[in-house]
Amino acid sequence: MSALIGCGGVQPQRVLSFSPFLCTHESIFLTSKQTVYDPERPQNQAPYANMRNVIILGGSYSGARAAELFSQTLPITHRVILIDRQSNYLVNACPCGVRNLYLFPRFGVVPNHANKVFIPYTGVMASPGRSSSAPSSKSSSSTTEETESSRSGDSSDEGGPTRAQCVFIRASVTEVGPGFVEIDRDLDEETLGASVSDDDDIISSGREKWRRRRLNWDYLIYALGSTLPAPLLSPARTKVEGVRFLQAQQERIALSKSVLIVGGGALGIQYATDIADLYNNPANAALRPENSVEGKKKITLVHSRSRFLPLYKQEVHDEVTRRLDELGVDVIMGERLALPELEDDVSKQPLTSRRVESKTGVLEYDLLLRCTGQKPNSQLLKKSFPDAINSQGYVEVRPTLQLDSCNTKYADRMYVIGDVANTHAIRAGHIGWNQAGIVVQNIMSAVLCGHREPSLITYEPSPPQIKVTLGLRNSVSELLPSMGASETQVKMHSDGAVDAGWIHTWTRMGVDAQDPTI
Incomplete structure (x- = not known):
């Protein structure tokens, strides 16, 4: 830099x-x-020690x-x-830093990738792309x-x-x-x-x-x-614990027959579409864990607003709605549910059927994902x-x-x-x-x-931008097309990787991606 x-x-x-x-x-x-720092102390008198x-x-x-x-x-x-x-560094966004191509919830649903979420901190302080010369990732x-x-x-x-x-x-x-x-x-x-x-x-x-x-x-x-919202609120402090947390969440979702997702922001949308695409799409049967229950899962997404992702253009909402419908997710808009107290840790929720009243009738579920409350x-x-x-x-x-x-x-x-x-x-x-x-x-x-007055620069927010996944390979984005652009563009994608490009993320953070278990 x-x-x-x-x-x-x-x-x-x-x-x-x-x-x-x-x-x-x-x-x-x-x-x-x-002693603690005193701004009035001359900077040039600080000894090296x-x-x-x-x-x-x-x-x-x-x-x-x-x-x-x-x-x-x-x-x-x-x-x-x-x-x-x-x-370890927790990856919860895509390599370019644009929010909502989350790896954490993706690999809380799809098995065999949990190690890839956590990057050793040794590479964080390395120059971009220096995976071969970065410090040892122990x-x-x-x-x-x-x-x-x-x-x-x-x-x-x-x-x-x-x-x-x-x-x-x-x-x-x-x-x-x-x-x-x-x-x-x-x-x-x-x-x-x-x-x-x-x-x-x-x-x-x-x-x-x-x-x-x-x-x-x-x-x-x-x-x-x-x-973090409840599904991401892990008590883990080490990589081993974090991997176990994600694996336990995968297993609990696999055993569920009816999933209720509350909160239609990007996180709720990703959970709903990932679960539906993995378990209700025959093309992805080979990716499912061995302990998953037979048959399709009933997935319901409840959102308190009348529109998905209202900060963004109408095309984003339209594509989210289209994909949810295509994947068979039941959507209830403009409602807040009176939910019971439940264990926030998804893996610890009892595998029993529960019911809650909604404006469309009674909703039955055996797994609740609260994607609100930050x-x-x-x-x-x-x-x-x-x-x-x-x-x-x-x-x-x-x-x-x-x-x-x-x-x-x-x-x-x-x-x-x-x-x-x-x-x-x-x-x-x-x-x-x-x-x-x-x-x-x-x-x-x-x-x-030193003692001279520094010339500080100010921060100017850029237009809202987003990329949110709509299933294991689909996504919608609203991004600036170039550095000097002022108008965002909405694009749909259907060629995404199930592993969300984790290797690029590791390389960008200066860590060798040959062994994701480190």
Whole structure:
């Protein structure tokens, strides 16, 4: 990546690219000699030992994209730290970042592909397409779970590092405060650095646990997105657990005779059409799991609105309606059902028939898929930055994607991207992906400009775009035909791959796709 950076009227300069490496041996936690960031402290007085941290919270599309770009651009005075509770990158969109060609629900229906959903994080910080030269893609189930590698950066001929250091920490964040974040687990001494045990004052005062869990930041990117709908809400934190979750969902769907899907957004549409195409289309019989019940499944999709995907052109709604009818899915529009409390985990729902009243009569089902209920994950900002959270729970941002809070001492160095940010754009993978590029350019501008006022760029939402699957090989899209175009075009497709092109995704993320079990 390269970007044009300008400082207060100075001619913009192009930022050089740096190759990514991961490290574990530098101390990244607060010590008695390393206080939280003070924006008034001169940047040029920071010694190399007290490296400045750019922390990214959340490793989905927007956060992972920011980490990838920073790993190529940050100078050696800074380090990028990516924190996510998952051990592997979760693919839930297509390779180009356009939302709703979901792999997660596709492989929660179709067997023998679950491993392909989870990509090792080692490749996320690699340059595009560098699958052959990317760092080793090892499982993070080793004793040092928080990192994927222990390399601290490339070296120059003089023996010193020349490339920015990158760290991945597998943990949940428990607090975001002015200048620090706190995680839910300790890191081992090797990761913290040998200086940890030398500070007798902290150890004897009982603050050792606090110190081992708090990381200071000079810049923070909040990319924690929103909660997933029930069928995607997995408790899994490792690839093995995630694969088991998907396999259990496949088996439960296979045993069902009547499926009720509530929510006619892209997720509900994909579940309805994938299940119908797999189980009710004789041409796909060979793809079904061995334990599936005989006969066609009754599939009902209930949508609270009068139109599918109303942000998009009428042709999108028309094609969705046509395919649902072609696949034999019963559709009920403009109704909200009074549903009973049920286990959100699809695989744990009892295999018994249930009934619910609708305006068309009584609906019988033995499996319920709730494809509604996403909520922004903004709770970590409420304590220190309550004025930045709006009434719907989304985080207010400035046009530059900086946190919109009166606490500007820290908000100026905090950025919010992805689904959790109130940018007036649609909430989709490609939106967060593009926002990451804006934020990286703005932070790089601040880093390189020092005391001079950086020239920050603003984010301008693009027209809503989408690609949603309508069965195992069919889809409809509304996309801009080119970079400079202003009018979207609707197209129908019938030549999609059942595996949704997972190899391209892995390669794009810098990971060798020869063994999807890694």
